[in-house]
Amino acid sequence: MLLIGGTVVAAYSPLFAVEKITVVGATTLDPATVEAALADQIGTPLAAIDSSEVKASLLAFPLIETYALEAKPPHELTVRVVERTPVGVLRSDAGYTLVDAAGVALATTSDQPAGQPLLDIEGGTDSAAFESAGLVVRSVPADLRAALTGVSATSADDVTLTLNTGLTVVWGSAEDSPLKGEVLAKTLIRSPNASSIDVTSPHAVVVG
Structure with a gap:
């Protein structure tokens, strides 16, 4: 003892x-x-x-x-x-605020941080649209994530991505995001000059 x-x-x-x-x-x-x-x-x-x-x-x-x-x-x-893993930046009078998928503010700068897409989300960080957009960004393949310049959503079901090539990717909801990411990568190989790709339904991709 x-x-x-x-x-x-x-x-x-x-x-x-x-x-x-x-x-x-x-x-x-x-x-x-x-x-x-x-x-x-x-x-x-x-x-x-x-x-x-x-x-x-x-x-x-x-x-x-x-x-x-x-x-x-x-x-x-x-x-x-x-x-925390940043998903992009929100623009306001204060500048550009880097946020994660939970909407937590990580940093605010006067200039947009390099490599971080601008988030245009209806309803702000407390909305279902933001939650869906955050899940989508986190599931996008790494090489495409690096090319993201914009993410927009007015609801949880219409997340749209913009790449630095000018390509618009209509993602839809966060459902089946891993499969959508795979399908998108394959579609880009087959259609490198596409201006828009809709993977809302990953089994019926629409290329524009």
């Missing part, structure tokens, strides 16, 4: 105080910036890390969707983060 008690006391002693904080999983964010925001945990025994204090520090980084703390005795605290 004394041994167990001694072990618990040791865990809370300076012998196991945090000397190094390592952030893992950050790609858009600078890990060093996140580590600096958590610097007030340096010197705290690993067993006494206050998760609420860590959470408060990480709230300054809206790009972080989830995180997990991992103690690595004797002196290291690892913070594993999962970043």
Whole structure:
């Protein structure tokens, strides 16, 4: 019993105080910036890390969707983060606001961020149209995602994409999005000069 008690006391002693904080999983964010925001945990025994204090520090980084703390005795605290995935930008008087599929604002800039499509969604981020558009953007094949310049929707069933080539893709709803993505990629190979492709019904694609 004394041994167990001694072990618990040791865990809370300076012998196991945090000397190094390592952030893992950050790609858009600078890990060093996140580590600096958590610097007030340096010197705290690993067993006494206050998760609420860590959470408060990480709230300054809206790009972080989830995180997990991992103690690595004797002196290291690892913070594993999962970043939010942007789906595009909303334009307003404030500039261009980068948002994820849940409508969470990640950053606002005066100029449109490169590689991020402009979102024109009826009803804003709380609408069914936005939810559908977000799901569609996340399911678009990576090479086509990079070519997206615009995403519009007036309802959950009429999502339309615009590519940097001028091509208009009528996607429809988010239903069957993986299949629609595959069909779209094959159609682009067969019809490279198409001005519009309608994959609303992936088994009956309409090329214009």
